[in-house]
Amino acid sequence: MKTVFLNAGNETGGGLVHVVSLLKKLKHESIDLIVFEEGPVAKAARKEGIDVYVFEQSNQFDLSVLFRLRTFINNRHYNIVHTHGPRANVLMATLIPFIRVKWVTTIHSHPLLDFKNQGLKGKLLTFIHCQALKRAHGFIAVSNEIKSVIENLGVESGRIEVIHNGIQFSQSHRPVNNKITQPFTLITVGRLTEIKGYSILMDALNSFEKKDWQWIVCGDGEEMNALVTKAKQYNLDQQIYFKGWLTTTEINSVFHYADLFVLSSLSESFPLSLLEAASEKVPAIATHVGDVSDVIKDDTMGWLIPPKDSTAMKEALQEAYVLWEKGKLSCKGEQLYTHASSFTIEKQTQAVMAFYKNITSET
16 A cells, blocks of 8 residues: 655644654555655654655645646555645645545644634634545544544544554653652643643642742743743743753653653643653643543543643642652652553554555445
């Protein structure tokens, strides 16, 4: 089976990891990558030995690329075109009547929230994207919540498969140290956008009675300046460290000395960052969104709290701090690892291949 992934090419964070991890696992199955701009996805894919083809657009609305894409895809005789992201979906919807392939799309996030807070332009892009993606032959939803959203757009349930994200779980872990030798260390990983709820986490920390803590912020985005300003207003700028985008190796090194991972999102699907924390046996506080509860099954593994609730966040932080003081917080990380390690990249890849076979067998 010959497959090509389509992606804008400007993904960072979880989107990049998802696409490149799958490509790496599938590269012996005759798979290529097409991107619409040089960027982090192309760079990471080439590093893994994937054949990358760049079809540059003058801007995201440049449709002249469609003629070159049609010729390329037909000449390469692909069986599956697998799109990731709104730009790839919209271009593929325009192209699909003129190419001889099956189209599969992975919906990574809530399509009605992808362009939130972008005014009239955002509403128009949301409408175009939702109409376009319905033309796909098959849908991979990374959570049950995303599946419901797609169904509400009018897509038949039988065309949708829920396939959770997976990672390669670490076999070597940080040594468990029950002695308090540093501040209580929190880590977050993700794009700095409103939907990630970092402002709410900062509100909780501002009212947190304990002062011997630090927050390592891994990521970048449009909320960076606002968050830096808010940290200064709260006089927390000496305890919050904005690291920008880090490599996977760098993030893992931060996890090695983190005491607690925090997922404060207002909306999520099935966050890779939570699996990455679990892989390093770092316990977690997470908002009860998407399929997060499939990872944190009960309170032996961490805390599930309502989104947009700084009070609940503060209470969870206080409970975690008490366990940290007693040297017992790491026990939750051990339990989280034991359960979450079933979400492997191997299992995800097998499920994707099975879905491909189902789609290509349909007439």
